Amino acid sequence: MDGASEAARGGARPGGPLRSRRVLAGLGAGSAALALACSPGGGGDPGHDAAAEVRVVATVVPLALLASPLASSRVAVEVLVPPGATPHGYEPRPSDVARLAAADLFLRVGGSLDAWAARLLDAAGREPASFVLLDVPDLGLRGLHGAPLRPTEEPDPHVWLDPVRVRDRVLPVLARRVAAVEPEGPAAVAGRLEAFRRELTSLDGEIRGLLEGIPTRAFVSFHPTWGYFAERYGLRELEALEKAPGRPPSPAELARLAELARSEGVRAVLLEPQLDPKLGRALAREIGVATVVADPLGDPRDPERSTYAGLMRFNARAFHRALGGASPP
Numbered sequence: 001m002d003g004a005s006e007a008a009r010g011g012a013r014p015g016g017p018l019r020s021r022r023v024l025a026g027l028g029a030g031s032a033a034l035a036l037a038c039s040p041g042g043g044g045d046p047g048h049d050a051a052a053e054v055r056v057v058a059t060v061v062p063l064a065l066l067a068s069p070l071a072s073s074r075v076a077v078e079v080l081v082p083p084g085a086t087p088h089g090y091e092p093r094p095s096d097v098a099r100l101a102a103a104d105l106f107l108r109v110g111g112s113l114d115a116w117a118a119r120l121l122d123a124a125g126r127e128p129a130s131f132v133l134l135d136v137p138d139l140g141l142r143g144l145h146g147a148p149l150r151p152t153e154e155p156d157p158h159v160w161l162d163p164v165r166v167r168d169r170v171l172p173v174l175a176r177r178v179a180a181v182e183p184e185g186p187a188a189v190a191g192r193l194e195a196f197r198r199e200l201t202s203l204d205g206e207i208r209g210l211l212e213g214i215p216t217r218a219f220v221s222f223h224p225t226w227g228y229f230a231e232r233y234g235l236r237e238l239e240a241l242e243k244a245p246g247r248p249p250s251p252a253e254l255a256r257l258a259e260l261a262r263s264e265g266v267r268a269v270l271l272e273p274q275l276d277p278k279l280g281r282a283l284a285r286e287i288g289v290a291t292v293v294a295d296p297l298g299d300p301r302d303p304e305r306s307t308y309a310g311l312m313r314f315n316a317r318a319f320h321r322a323l324g325g326a327s328p329p
């Protein structure tokens with residue numbers, strides 16, 4: 001693709017057993033297959049994975065990417081918000097209620113990101129066993145852009161974008177929930193958990209190595225997503241184009257943001273596949289820099305972004321490009 005991608009590919013890639021545990025839909029080689037709750041045309045069919053003995057339903061793709069490597073092929077992991085859509089302000093469909101009604105384990109982020117899940121649970125008339133990401137103990141939650149969390153403030157929910165928090169805090173709790181429903185029993189889950197955690201240790205080192213020597217550390221994101229990632233890897237999310245999901249900046253705010261980005265030497269504006277790129281492109285034009293796509297959610301249809309580690313490598317390469325770590329994009 002380009003120099004940055006090549007540099008990333010040149011790094012050590014863990015070749016462990018997880019390589020065979022990609023969660024591509026329909027390719028459940030020994031571990032859970034990730035099913036999309038919604039075909040591109042809409043109208044998902046809750047009965048399509050009838051072979052699975054156990055159903056895990058996640059509100060968003062990243063939770064499914066974390067759960068799938070922990071579960072066997074006897075577990076179907078399904079996602080409600082279709083790939084390419086943003087979970088902020090998602091409108092659940094009747095088929096989502098049917099999925100939840102049949103779920104053995106429900107994975108959600110918590111807070112406002114998937115607050116619509118509460119309505120779904122009401123409509124489904126039952127509360128399956130649940131994993132709530134933001135309820136995981138000792139997560140070290142932060143406010144937007146990595147700021148300390150004020151008592152009245154809702155935490156930045158995008159915790160999964162820090163592989164170390166995922167490895168040390170999230171996966172052990174998630175694995176206990178998966179083990180409670182896994183037909184192969186807890187020992188099998190424990191083994192997969194250890195392999196996954198080792199993979200994340202190696203992933204963390206890889207990202208650290210890639211982003212170590214880049215010349216700039218500051219960036220502008222599209223929506224306030226990258227605080228935990230930036231904190232982990234010594235970067236600085238200056239500001240986001242959208243202060244809150246779905247709230248575009250006024251022309252005056254845009255001008256001020258361009259001024260700030262220029263004075264901080266920002267080299268690129270980050271876009272996200274799930275959000276309209278128009279505003280980001282306008283800002284990039286205004287400051288005379290390129291746009292770079294980074295993806296906070298992942299997409300089971302794209303082999304590059306269909307596993308957690310793959311997604312994070314994709315993002316590390318995007319940041320490497322955005323921050324001037326290779327020849328200009």
Ligand SMILES: [Zn+2]
Nearest residue numbers: 088158223225
């Ligand atoms: Zn978000």
